[in-house]
Amino acid sequence: KAGVTQTPRYLIKTRGQQVTLSCxxxxxxxxxxxxxxxxxxxxxxxxxxxxxxxxxKGNFPGRFSGRQFSNSxxxxxxxxxxxxxxxxxxxxSSSIATGxxxxxxxxxxxxxxxxx
Amino acid sequence: xxxxxxxxxxxxxxxxxxxxLRCNYSSSVSVYLFWYVQYPNQGLQLLLKYLSGSTLVxxxxxxxxxxxxxxxxxxLRKPSVHIxxxxxxxxxxxxxxxxxxxxxxxxxxxxxxxxx
Numbered sequence: 001k002a003g004v005t006q007t008p009r010y011l012i013k014t015r016g017q018q019v020t021l022s023c024x025x026x027x028x029x030x031x032x033x034x035x036x037x038x039x040x041x042x043x044x045x046x047x048x049x050x051x052x053x054x055x056x057k058g059n060f061p062g063r064f065s066g067r068q069f070s071n072s073x074x075x076x077x078x079x080x081x082x083x084x085x086x087x088x089x090x091x092x093s094s095s096i097a098t099g100x101x102x103x104x105x106x107x108x109x110x111x112x113x114x115x116x
Numbered sequence: 117x118x119x120x121x122x123x124x125x126x127x128x129x130x131x132x133x134x135x136x137l138r139c140n141y142s143s144s145v146s147v148y149l150f151w152y153v154q155y156p157n158q159g160l161q162l163l164l165k166y167l168s169g170s171t172l173v174x175x176x177x178x179x180x181x182x183x184x185x186x187x188x189x190x191x192l193r194k195p196s197v198h199i200x201x202x203x204x205x206x207x208x209x210x211x212x213x214x215x216x217x218x219x220x221x222x223x224x225x226x227x228x229x230x231x232x
């Protein structure tokens with residue numbers, strides 16, 4: 001079974017631009033979660049999608065948005081990029097909605113975004 | 117809301133020596149507890165999880181963790197480490213109730229450095 005695939009692996013953008021990151025979950029997984037990882041803040045929860053609906057959202061500004069398609073693939077968009085958005089963005093999938101006992105997260109290798 | 121504290125940001129250990137990575141959590145409700153490992157340039161991989169029952173949980177790669185409710189701790193241990201254990205280790209918590217509305221809450225991570 002293929003793992004969680006995130007594209008692209010690396011991305012360099014300029015302040016003010018927008019960016020879209022993609023995540024393909026493990027086949028059969030319907031939940032996709034996104035996390036931002038930075039040296040200062042660690043891993044922070046962005047949002048979770050389950051069956052094309054945003055189920056949960058972390059404490060991030062509205063510039064961060066996402067969506068999930070009918071095949072469970074998910075995209076994350078960041079508009080009006082700021083230098084502080086430079087981070088590793090991790091996507092994780094699970095077979096059921098997170099928070100349940102039997103729904104361990106399977107992570108992709110991440111997209112490293114650098115904003116200059 | 118829950119929180120996780122990993123008391124050591126970095127732990128150097130000699131090869132074949134035992135190691136303990138400390139994790140304390142705070143929550144007003146019952147929680148599920150997890151340890152994840154992140155190797156360089158990769159996503160996170162689940163090491164083990166505590167859901168209920170026996171407080172001693174065994175995971176992959178020879179790791180185990182013990183849940184201590186009175187001390188709100190979930191320390192990770194390995195009796196003999198190898199060079200290949202060099203990685204970042206994250207403790208995480210998810211509340212049992214509310215369907216994990218805040219997603220998984222991660223600690224800041226502990227960098228395990230194995231010295232030959």
